[in-house]
Amino acid sequence: MIHYWNYPTEIFCGVDALTVLGERCALAGMHRPLLVTDPGMLELPPLRAVREHLKAAGIDHGLFHGLSGNPSLEHACAGAAAFAEGGHDSLIALGGGSAIDAAKGIALLSRDPQGAARFEWTQMLEHYPTLADYPPLNLPPLIVIPTTAGTGSELGREAVLTDTAQGVKKVIGHREMLARGVILDPRLTLGLPPGLTAATGMDALTHHLEALFSPLCHPMSAGIAVEGVRLVRLHLENAMRDGNDLLAREGMLIASASAAVAFQKGLGGVHALAHPLGARYHLHHGLLNAVLLPYVLVANRSAIEGDAARLARYLELEDGSFDGLLAWVLELRARVGIPATLAQLGLNGDDAALVGELALADISSSQTNALPLGAGDYARIYRNAVGGVLK
Ligand SMILES: [Zn+2]
Numbered sequence: 078m079i080h081y082w083n084y085p086t087e088i089f090c091g092v093d094a095l096t097v098l099g100e101r102c103a104l105a106g107m108h109r110p111l112l113v114t115d116p117g118m119l120e121l122p123p124l125r126a127v128r129e130h131l132k133a134a135g136i137d138h139g140l141f142h143g144l145s146g147n148p149s150l151e152h153a154c155a156g157a158a159a160f161a162e163g164g165h166d167s168l169i170a171l172g173g174g175s176a177i178d179a180a181k182g183i184a185l186l187s188r189d190p191q192g193a194a195r196f197e198w199t200q201m202l203e204h205y206p207t208l209a210d211y212p213p214l215n216l217p218p219l220i221v222i223p224t225t226a227g228t229g230s231e232l233g234r235e236a237v238l239t240d241t242a243q244g245v246k247k248v249i250g251h252r253e254m255l256a257r258g259v260i261l262d263p264r265l266t267l268g269l270p271p272g273l274t275a276a277t278g279m280d281a282l283t284h285h286l287e288a289l290f291s292p293l294c295h296p297m298s299a300g301i302a303v304e305g306v307r308l309v310r311l312h313l314e315n316a317m318r319d320g321n322d323l324l325a326r327e328g329m330l331i332a333s334a335s336a337a338v339a340f341q342k343g344l345g346g347v348h349a350l351a352h353p354l355g356a357r358y359h360l361h362h363g364l365l366n367a368v369l370l371p372y373v374l375v376a377n378r379s380a381i382e383g384d385a386a387r388l389a390r391y392l393e394l395e396d397g398s399f400d401g402l403l404a405w406v407l408e409l410r411a412r413v414g415i416p417a418t419l420a421q422l423g424l425n426g427d428d429a430a431l432v433g434e435l436a437l438a439d440i441s442s443s444q445t446n447a448l449p450l451g452a453g454d455y456a457r458i459y460r461n462a463v464g465g466v467l468k
Pocket residue numbers: 228280283284348362366
């Protein structure tokens with residue numbers, strides 16, 4: 078069997094890494110980038126800093142902020158129209174996963190208006206065995222500057238965009254959607270409030286764990302996943318407790334970005350459930366993952382006990398077993414203030430049968446879960462997560 082492994086891109090990481098923006102744009106031939114950000118960023122220091130650096134480098138740019146917390150295909154279409162109207166040649170994404178995914182969607186739609194349908198994950202699996210088999214699209218270069226530490230979208234080649242007509246989140250990907258450069262500057266995440274720091278950090282943890290437990294063979298990504306969990310353990314609580322702790326902020330940025338490299342190995346049942354629940358109830362992706370994570374770990378127990386124990390020993394947990402790892406996840410989740418059940422987020426599980434079907438249909442995640450689960454299994458896990466039943 079021939080495996081396809083593709084490693085990411087240039088990363089500039091550290092305090093004041095943003096200072097490389099101008100020269101990186103110039104080197105990438107970016108003369109008139111469209112800067113994509115979320116509306117909440119408009120009055121905040123990171124946007125001012127980015128615009129000042131661009132101005133200092135003499136780089137003319139446009140601004141697009143027509144998106145929301147869960148960006149949709151319509152947002153990406155509107156962005157692609159702004160890209161064409163403004164005569165732009167490249168993109169810069171500044172913000173959390175929403176702005177980054179929107180920018181990647183804009184890059185794709187700017188070259189291929191049918192791209193969302195052609196490169197939606199299920200289509201890809203049908204038509205292109207691996208990312209290496211995609212037709213070249215010559216997408217505009219993209220530089221990504223994350224201001225949250227969680228989605229890892231800055232190092233991913235996919236965008237999760239909501240199809241509002243169908244009420245589902247679609248994973249759309251092309252290898253050229255990978256950023257030309259990524260700037261991880263912890264100063265840009267200082268303003269992130271504790272609740273968002275917790276939810277995004279738990280998303281990063283979920284990425285590492287689901288990647289590690291995915292049955293796909295990718296030893297390099299497995300190694301990154303193990304170290305990524307250690308980084309979350311070292312830094313998440315510190316980043317929450319003191320939002321100005323630059324070392325903790327940097328640690329979480331690295332954990333978050335590297336998680337996207339880890340999940341080239343695949344995601345699993347947590348994401349399979351969080352995607353339809355996020356689309357239906359407009360709840361924060363990281364928050365949903367954080368609540369769901371222990372319930373899926375328990376459901377997968379028979380398949381992941383060995384790897385979980387190895388990880389527990391690497392983390393130097395007192396109990397170096399599956400139970401030790403589970404106990405640590407539960408403790409961390411509580412310490413960062415995440416609720417223990419979906420009922421606490423206002424869900425009652427009435428739609429469990431439908432959500433179970435939708436989770437199974439989320440093949441980008443469900444097909445790489447540690448165990449092959451059916452719609453009924455997902456419905457049961459969902460109900461357990463509503464009621465706090467951990468078995
Ligand atoms: Zn995620």
